[in-house]
Amino acid sequence: MRFVSFAGILLLASYAAAQPPHLDVPYVPSPNAVVDGMLKLDKVSKSDVVYDLGCGDGRIVISAAKEYGAKGVGIDINPDRVREARANAKSAGVDDRVRFEENDLFKADIKAATVVTLYLLPDVNMRLRPKLLQDLKPGTRVVSHSFDMEDWKPEGEASIDGRHIYLWTVPARK
């Protein structure tokens, strides 16, 4: 470290800042029909606060706000997605009911959610499961596009255009 100059440290810091964030899941948006199906399966209403973990362009929380009057929070680690989601919320006229946060979904504060939506990957669902069960209030609904939670059996399922979706409710803590 003694041999690293101040200019070297600045160079390393600017290189690190320019690196794209590590994505646990690549960006693939849910088709609109699947978004509608997810919001119907978890019976979203205007009293809900919908969190989409890995929100992409914000379509799930924007649709929850626009179609059902819910509040929404989208979390994405990619600043480009967050910028896009904010612009989309503004165009949809729901930017007073939704907000987007640039954050790692494993670190985000999700306690205020009454509904959580996911379109991640099987191993990411399983890594996230302990956080869902620990941080979310009992009664919070969780809906996942495409991927289940292994031995946490879903209480609802649907198939839309060949895509499977799953619904769970966070149980009371033991």
Ligand SMILES: C[S@@+](CC[C@H](N)C(=O)[O-])C[C@H]1O[C@@H](n2cnc3c(N)ncnc32)[C@H](O)[C@@H]1O
């Ligand atoms: C498959 S896309 C789903 C987008 C959106 N939820 C939908 O269904 O249309 C996954 C999203 O997760 C984001 N992502 C990946 N790893 C993440 C992490 N650790 N924390 C937060 N977001 C992440 C990606 O940037 C991407 O936008």
